[in-house]
Amino acid sequence: xxxxxxxxxxxxxxxxGAIVRARFANDRYFCWAPFDQQTKYSIGVSIxxxxxxxxxIRQRYRRPAEGxxxxxxxxxxxxxxxxxxxxxxxxxxxxxxxxxxxxxxxxEWRYPQ
Amino acid sequence: MIANPLRLSGLDLPPQVVLLVRLLALALLLxxxxxxxxxxxxxxxxxxxxxxxxAFQTALxxxxxxxxxxxxxxxxxxxFAALTGAALLLAVLSxxxxxxxNKTFTGLLLVLAALSNAxxxxxxxxxxxxxxxxxxxxxxxxxxxxxxxxxxxxxxxxRLQNPAYMWLSAQLPPLxxxxxxxxxxxxxxxALAGMILVPRLHPWVILGSGVFQSGLLLFTGDPxxxxxxxxxxxxxxxxxxxxxxITVIWDGSCGFCRRTKELIQRVDFDPVMEWAPLQSGIGDRxxxxxxxxxEALHAAGPGWLLGGYSAIRRMILHLPLFAYLLVAxxxxxxxxxxxxxxxxxxxxxxxxxxxxxxxxxxxxxxRRRHELLAGExxxxxxxx
Numbered sequence: 001x002x003x004x005x006x007x008x009x010x011x012x013x014x015x016x017g018a019i020v021r022a023r024f025a026n027d028r029y030f031c032w033a034p035f036d037q038q039t040k041y042s043i044g045v046s047i048x049x050x051x052x053x054x055x056x057i058r059q060r061y062r063r064p065a066e067g068x069x070x071x072x073x074x075x076x077x078x079x080x081x082x083x084x085x086x087x088x089x090x091x092x093x094x095x096x097x098x099x100x101x102x103x104x105x106x107x108e109w110r111y112p113q
Numbered sequence: 114m115i116a117n118p119l120r121l122s123g124l125d126l127p128p129q130v131v132l133l134v135r136l137l138a139l140a141l142l143l144x145x146x147x148x149x150x151x152x153x154x155x156x157x158x159x160x161x162x163x164x165x166x167x168a169f170q171t172a173l174x175x176x177x178x179x180x181x182x183x184x185x186x187x188x189x190x191x192x193f194a195a196l197t198g199a200a201l202l203l204a205v206l207s208x209x210x211x212x213x214x215n216k217t218f219t220g221l222l223l224v225l226a227a228l229s230n231a232x233x234x235x236x237x238x239x240x241x242x243x244x245x246x247x248x249x250x251x252x253x254x255x256x257x258x259x260x261x262x263x264x265x266x267x268x269x270x271x272r273l274q275n276p277a278y279m280w281l282s283a284q285l286p287p288l289x290x291x292x293x294x295x296x297x298x299x300x301x302x303x304a305l306a307g308m309i310l311v312p313r314l315h316p317w318v319i320l321g322s323g324v325f326q327s328g329l330l331l332f333t334g335d336p337x338x339x340x341x342x343x344x345x346x347x348x349x350x351x352x353x354x355x356x357x358x359i360t361v362i363w364d365g366s367c368g369f370c371r372r373t374k375e376l377i378q379r380v381d382f383d384p385v386m387e388w389a390p391l392q393s394g395i396g397d398r399x400x401x402x403x404x405x406x407x408e409a410l411h412a413a414g415p416g417w418l419l420g421g422y423s424a425i426r427r428m429i430l431h432l433p434l435f436a437y438l439l440v441a442x443x444x445x446x447x448x449x450x451x452x453x454x455x456x457x458x459x460x461x462x463x464x465x466x467x468x469x470x471x472x473x474x475x476x477x478x479x480r481r482r483h484e485l486l487a488g489e490x491x492x493x494x495x496x497x
Contacts, residue, residue, distance in 0.1 A: 004228040004229075004230075005228070005230075005237070007228055008224075008225050008228040008229075008237035009237070011221065011224065011225065012225075012237065012240055012241060012244060015221075015244050015248070016244065018248075019244075019247070019248045019251065022248075022252065023255075028252065029157070029212070030217065031248050031252065032214060032244065032245045032247075032248025032249050032252065033214070033248065033249065033252040034214035034215070034249060034337070034340065035337070036249075036252050036253060036256060036259070036264075037256075037258070037264070038264070038267060038268055038272060061210075062151065062154055062208075062210030063210070068272065070337075071214075075209070075212075078209070079155060079209050079210070082155045082209070083155060086155070101258070102258045102263050102264050102267045102268075103263065103266070103267030103271055104258075104263075
């Protein structure tokens with residue numbers, strides 16, 4: 001059936017587009033970059049004077065407060081940024097992520113930047 | 114009406130595609146994947162922010178389980194592959210927390226299988242696999258840590274603490290082992306992507322990709338959620354289903370051989386094997402003497418003829434039950450070491466490396482076959 005083939009080909013073309021897009025973007029969504037990066041990280045979040053615990057952080061980002069991510073570190077930053085933008089109406093938070101990519105020196109990423 | 118999950122032909126998708134989607138369904142059920150599906154969370158499309166979260170999650174979980182059961186137990190693989198694949202892809206698109214390459218790949222395999230023609234090579238699935246390998250190889254080739262070997266050095270040494278790698282790395286200049294493994298991976302992935310586009314190279318892709326992915330599991334002990342199952346199952350999109358069927362030439366005068374034949378026939382539901390006793394004179398068709406046929410069972414398919422252990426291995430490969438058992442054993446393995454043992458045993462069995470032992474065991478049994486089930490021997494009339 002021609003229409004089935006056309007739908008399938010469209011799905012494949014979209015992925016080819018994502019592979020091209022990844023050359024110009026920091027994130028690696030849908031471009032087949034499994035297991036390309038090892039990011040060891042720990043997330044610290046404070047809202048006002050209160051620091052969130054590991055369980056609260058997990059609920060907030062659906063990611064452990066500390067761990068190793070097998071994908072681009074940008075995905076972690078993207079999740080935190082989008083979650084914070086969503087939760088902004090309930091109070092501004094400050095987030096600090098300390099991370100090491102592939103065993104390199106530790107770096108820091110902050111929200112808001 | 115419940116269908117036999119071991120029967121692959123006569124359905125609305127090609128047999129090898131039916132096996133592919135059923136293996137994915139089995140992996141989804143045995144790993145209890147439905148429990149990983151989340152309520153929408155930072156979705157890729159804003160639309161998902163407006164759906165009732167828990168109802169959506171429940172619907173996807175029900176669709177995943179019902180779809181997987183439907184794939185295994187009904188005669189409508191196309192419908193249920195579409196349902197299961199759509200549930201997985203919707204789960205991926207609705208949550209950055211759930212997003213993962215393994216889930217996306219599995220969902221796409223199911224949806225593309227549902228979009229495949231009822232006959233002929235499943236090109237969409239083949240191109241999907243090529244695209245995954247191409248994207249993976251390209252991303253790595255352009256990454257400075259993969260170019261320098263730093264990724265592998267850190268991963269194998271600091272994260273996995275793999276003793277074999279650490280020993281090798283200590284014998285070589287800094288990062289040399291890392292560079293070797295990184296570039297081997299990049300070269301393998303890009304080569305496989307290209308080879309998938311050339312149909313006559315598909316047997317080599319099946320061998321290369323199967324060994325490559327098994328090697329990854331042996332190295333890490335980890336199937337990476339659905340990734341191992343999806344990568345290995347996808348190779349069936351490159352396999353040719355035996356057409357016409359495989360002819361198996363057996364010793365009709367041997368009770369043990371008859372029992373073996375009955376056992377295999379009991380799980381060969383399609384059936385892909387046609388059994389002919391050597392006493393029927395069928396050996397002449399393949400240029401095999403009576404002495405050769407008495408020495409070992411032979412199996413012949415389109416363009417190939419094998420005897421003894423190699424024939425048995427090829428026959429087992431064409432039984433869906435073997436693939437189901439492998440998936441179940443890896444999915445249900447209690448830990449990384451058991452998983453490694455399962456995959457290493459399967460590799461040993463499937464690769465020619467096991468031929469010396471396999472042939473020796475086969476020869477030992479074949480020589481004693483008339484004694485193994487004494488009293489069940491019955492000489493068939495010799496037609497030569």
